[in-house]
Amino acid sequence: MLKKIAFVTALAAATSFATWDKFPVLDNHKGNAEVGAGYEMKGDAGSLGLFVQGRFTVVPGLELATQVPFTVFTHDDGDDTGEDGLNNVPLMVRYQFIPVMNAFVDVEFPVGDESVSDDGFAFHFGVQYSQEFGPVNFGSELGFAMHTEGDDKSADPNDLNLGVEAQFALGMVTPYVGVDLDMWIGEPTYDGKDVPGSDVSGTVGVAPYVGATVEINEMFYADVSASFGLGEDYYGEDTPITLEGKFGVNF
DSSP states (O other): OOTTTSOOOHHHHHHTTOOSOSSOOOOTTOEEEEEEEEEEEETTEEEEEEEEEEEEEEETTEEEEEEEEEEEEEEETTEEOOOOEEOOEEEEEEEEEETTEEEEEEEEEOOSOTTTSOSSOEEEEEEEEEEEETTEEEEEEEEEEEEOOOTTOEEOOEEEEEEEEEEEOBTTEEEEEEEEEEEEESOOEETTEEOTTOOOTTOEEEEEEEEEEEEOSSSEEEEEEEEEOBOHHHHOSSOOEEEEEEEEEEO
16 A cells, blocks of 8 residues: 555554745854754544754755654554654755755655665755745745655655745744645556556545644744645545644754
8 A cells, every 4th residue: 555545653644755844045164053852643542742853054055954754653543553763864955056045855765664665766856936025935846756765676656846935024923824735746656566456546636724834933933834735646545634743943
């Protein structure tokens, strides 16, 4: 069964192919570090994940980022399913080639536990456009994700994603709303061939989200958000709901 149709863990849903944000890269030699937790509910199942992540602009316009996600537990109807452990680790690169546009490439390395992660590589690349309109900061992204087959010889379909987000500057608190749209391109494969009987290409999933960032002071901040997966063919019969909170430091 396809990973995204089946139940996915909180960290997979919250961070799979998620660029750090849809806005300009940080100033030269500036960075962020964050620790956070995500909990996903999907029908009678649920999963708790933790993560640490960081990003840093090494030269003007070039930002590097990575994340170490860990699934603490997954349960189904109150029973532990045994799906826990380290998730695959991404390396993310963004380059701001003009003030309002970025290009990005993310590579996900198959180092995670087999119970919660695919054992193939994944690649995500695309462009971002952002612009400030008074107190509203608008960001957008167009990307394409590819998966390689691992030792199990299986791979998910390619994925086309489009996302938009609006942030509203209100002093120390910055609320935001957004939506991500994903569409499968092609079919799942096994040993290099399409899975017989599969017909998912063109299937669309929509994930609206809402959240807020609170600036504690110039160095520290906190963020909370909630997202929802809409589209039965893409996410499955039950709607996944992900709640996430994180604490960050600027340096």
